[in-house]
Amino acid sequence: MSEVLIAGKSVSVNEEGYLTDPSQWNREIAEQIAAEVNITLTPKHWEVLEYLREKQQAGEMLNIRKIGKSGIVDIKEFYQLFPGGPLKNASKIAGIPKPASCI
Amino acid sequence: MKKLLILGAGTAGTMMLNKLRHRLDKKEWEITIVENDPNHYYQPGFLFVPFGIYNKTEIVKPKADFFPNHIHAVWDEVVKIEPENNQVLLKNNDPLAYDVLLIATGCTPDPAETPGLQGELWEKDIFTFYTYEGSCALHDKLENWEGGKLVINIVDMPIKCPPAPLEFTFLAEAFFTNKGMRDKVDITFVTPMSGPFTKPVASKMLSGLLAERNIHSVHDFYIEKVDEANKKIVSYDEKEVPFDLLITIPTNKGAAMVAASGLDEGDDLNFAVTDKHTLQSKQFENIFVIGDATNLPASKAGSVAHFEGEVLTENILEFIAGKPLTHQFDGHSNCFIETGYGQASVIDFNYEVQPLPGKFPVPGIGPLSLLGISRINHWGKLAFKWAYWNMLLKGIPFPISTNMSMAGKEEEAATEA
Ligand SMILES: Cc1cc2nc3c(=O)[nH]c(=O)nc-3n(C[C@H](O)[C@H](O)[C@H](O)COP(=O)(O)OP(=O)(O)OC[C@H]3O[C@@H](n4cnc5c(N)ncnc54)[C@H](O)[C@@H]3O)c2cc1C
Numbered sequence: 231m232s233e234v235l236i237a238g239k240s241v242s243v244n245e246e247g248y249l250t251d252p253s254q255w256n257r258e259i260a261e262q263i264a265a266e267v268n269i270t271l272t273p274k275h276w277e278v279l280e281y282l283r284e285k286q287q288a289g290e291m292l293n294i295r296k297i298g299k300s301g302i303v304d305i306k307e308f309y310q311l312f313p314g315g316p317l318k319n320a321s322k323i324a325g326i327p328k329p330a331s332c333i
Numbered sequence: 334m335k336k337l338l339i340l341g342a343g344t345a346g347t348m349m350l351n352k353l354r355h356r357l358d359k360k361e362w363e364i365t366i367v368e369n370d371p372n373h374y375y376q377p378g379f380l381f382v383p384f385g386i387y388n389k390t391e392i393v394k395p396k397a398d399f400f401p402n403h404i405h406a407v408w409d410e411v412v413k414i415e416p417e418n419n420q421v422l423l424k425n426n427d428p429l430a431y432d433v434l435l436i437a438t439g440c441t442p443d444p445a446e447t448p449g450l451q452g453e454l455w456e457k458d459i460f461t462f463y464t465y466e467g468s469c470a471l472h473d474k475l476e477n478w479e480g481g482k483l484v485i486n487i488v489d490m491p492i493k494c495p496p497a498p499l500e501f502t503f504l505a506e507a508f509f510t511n512k513g514m515r516d517k518v519d520i521t522f523v524t525p526m527s528g529p530f531t532k533p534v535a536s537k538m539l540s541g542l543l544a545e546r547n548i549h550s551v552h553d554f555y556i557e558k559v560d561e562a563n564k565k566i567v568s569y570d571e572k573e574v575p576f577d578l579l580i581t582i583p584t585n586k587g588a589a590m591v592a593a594s595g596l597d598e599g600d601d602l603n604f605a606v607t608d609k610h611t612l613q614s615k616q617f618e619n620i621f622v623i624g625d626a627t628n629l630p631a632s633k634a635g636s637v638a639h640f641e642g643e644v645l646t647e648n649i650l651e652f653i654a655g656k657p658l659t660h661q662f663d664g665h666s667n668c669f670i671e672t673g674y675g676q677a678s679v680i681d682f683n684y685e686v687q688p689l690p691g692k693f694p695v696p697g698i699g700p701l702s703l704l705g706i707s708r709i710n711h712w713g714k715l716a717f718k719w720a721y722w723n724m725l726l727k728g729i730p731f732p733i734s735t736n737m738s739m740a741g742k743e744e745e746a747a748t749e750a
Contacts, residue, residue, distance in 0.1 A: 291628065295602070296598075296600045306569055309569045
């Protein structure tokens with residue numbers, strides 16, 4: 231775990247760059263992490279990010295399938311919004327831990 | 334008489350039936366188990382049948398052979414639980430009332446979740462070894478297969494026995510080598526995860542082994558459909574992997590009745606929402622859940638059901654006595670990983686601690702080497718079959734502690750991974 235400066239704020243992240251304390255997150259931080267993976271956040275992105283934060287806070291398990299059933303995006307759109315590993319990227323941008331959906 | 338009702342007589346249900354019948358007063362408690370399939374399959378054997386290591390007849394026995402005396406068995410399908418009325422609806426029989434309910438209905442692969450899997454190519458060029466029928470059909474296919482592109486694909490997580498797809502891959506590689514046709518088979522392991530296994534240290538060891546055996550691996554591949562005409566699997570982000578023979582591990586789902594009863598998370602996977610430490614339902618205090626049917630962030634494996642059983646038996650007894658539940662499951666999982674050529678690895682982990690190298694079950698001595706590959710580990714895997722039929726199902730404890738122990742494990746490995 232280490233302290234890094236993102237969007238002018240000091241936050242703690244793990245080895246893979248995930249925020250370890252979701253309460254340190256804000257919109258500027260999200261935008262900067264997104265920029266690092268070449269994503270410009272649109273209103274649709276924000277809806278997904280809010281959904282992820284909400285579910286994570288409620289202690290629910292997060293997986294791609296569940297996001298596809300969220301009513302916000304289907305799985306295909308989720309991949310288009312966050313290319314590559316959408317759940318990993320979206321979680322990192324949302325400032326929540328890497329989902330342990332793979333056991 | 335008070336009524337304890339168990340749904341499902343697989344690994345966990347049968348084990349709990351034996352444990353609870355032994356512990357609950359016969360004059361006070363009536364125990365009933367409901368199950369719709371009279372055959373008990375030794376599911377770990379599904380991995381070996383395709384390669385002729387086990388014969389298909391040696392992994393099936395009548396479920397009733399493992400039931401104790403003084404219980405009732407109802408052979409029927411559970412359609413719905415009505416928690417508010419403390420009763421369970423069955424397909425062909427009258428509803429069953431309960432004071433305490435235990436859900437042990439497991440999970441099964443559902444190929445219908447992925448378009449193209451169960452189409453024209455099903456059981457011609459697309460197989461699964463995750464069911465008894467599938468495993469037997471694959472055995473017949475492999476006997477005469479002449480080679481080509483072999484693709485092993487995990488559709489989605491969670492699946493039961495997470496190492497099984499990798500074990501299958503290693504066993505297949507050894508099988509074709511021993512048959513003298515390895516040069517005719519191109520093997521690719523395709524997974525939605527970011528590495529071959531879910532936990533970092535084990536994943537690193539296993540990806541090394543894949544490379545050593547000349548097995549390709551594709552990560553972060555989340556399948557959308559099968560392109561049947563061109564024999565390719567296609568991901569949501571339009572990556573493609575061609576195959577001649579596809580071995581699929583379809584989406585694993587809990588029993589539909591769990592969702593029909595409103596006990597799931599609402600994601601169509603039908604896993605029952607369960608307290609990960611006490612194994613009590615999060616919604617109803619007189620409902621408990623065990624084994625593959627739960628939504629616990631632990632492996633879905635027979636060994637896990639066994640460790641859960643030790644905790645759950647005590648908690649159910651405490652619940653019945655009106656006491657707080659004091660026994661906690663730590664997510665302990667212990668499994669052998671077949672690596673081919675008569676060898677295997679073994680891993681031991683829990684909610685907090687990932688698999689680490691070391692010696693097991695006696696710290697520093699073994700004889701099993703954690704995360705190492707050895708012949709003795711393979712014997713351990715084969716011995717599990719005997720222990721399964723003769724100890725696990727009958728509820729006899731293993732000489733392994735219920736809570737995971739750090740003794741004998743090398744902690745430095747975790748920081749290096
Ligand atoms: C290929 C493969 C390899 C494996 N290898 C290993 C291994 O090496 N080690 C290990 O520990 N585990 C292994 N496992 C996993 C292990 O078999 C399971 O985790 C274990 O059987 C789970 O037990 P369970 O009682 O929860 O579910 P199950 O044993 O599947 O039992 C569920 C029961 O509920 C019944 N049921 C379901 N719905 C209903 C209904 N509506 N009405 C009535 N009855 C119903 C079913 O018929 C079934 O009998 C493997 C699994 C597979 C598929």
